[in-house]
Amino acid sequence: MKQTSGIDALPGELLMWVLIFSELLVFGVGLLAFMAVRLTDPSGFAEAQSALYRTGAALNTAVLVTSGFLAAKALEYRRKDRRAQARLSLVAAAALGCVFLIVKGAEYAGKAAQGISYETHPFFMFYYLLTGFHAAHVLAGVMVLLLVAWRDETGNIEAGAQFWHMVDLIWVLLFPVVYLLG
């Protein structure tokens, strides 16, 4: 039996892993910059953070990890040739991605109604930059999930699910830093 090691041991598409490492690096540097700038005004950052809707963000965390679960189940179903269930799981995962975006949109609308913009405080510049860039990935991920539900070869679903789990993973890094560390 062939043994795998090194890069060959990575499951799924190698290029997806290159993307995952790249995105983790980009968001990681962004979050560390956020924490570094916070040092210049910790009380101002805490006050700005208190304007965030933590419950909505926590709800979105549950939505995203549930969506990731459905994407993982879709791959499991496809590997067993249960294509209809795989497609249904992918569409459900994409629908939860849309729920995430709706909650995020409501959060942004709430901030706008309060007169809060990216110019209000450096905290909000990072907030809009990091969460907005992540939301763009969610939007792209929803389209990827629907695309692989249509073109449902196992390799396609595997790559699509990897992309979606990357979006999930980035949120797990972003959520505590931006929303919880007060």
Add this chain to the structure above:
Amino acid sequence: MTAPNPTDNTPRHGHRPGLTTAWLALLVLSLASTGATVLPVPQQIVATAVLVLALIKARVILARYLELSAARSWLSGLSVVIAGFFALVLGLFLIYPAAL
């Protein structure tokens, strides 16, 4: 019949044990991290707890959702990198907790 090779770390195609458990664990960990922020304990303890919970969540996603449980060295390596990231975040936070 071919005996299973214990060193073979390619992903198992088919049933993925632990997927539902992983999902439930992620939900509980998410609830715990949000709940920790309202506990009447010092900010430093809350921050440490929140980041440790986030590290566990990241590891669950890597191991189960991204199937790195079948590639242990990659799982360990990435876990160390993410732990290092959270340690830096915690260090930057602890220099100036907001309450000061």
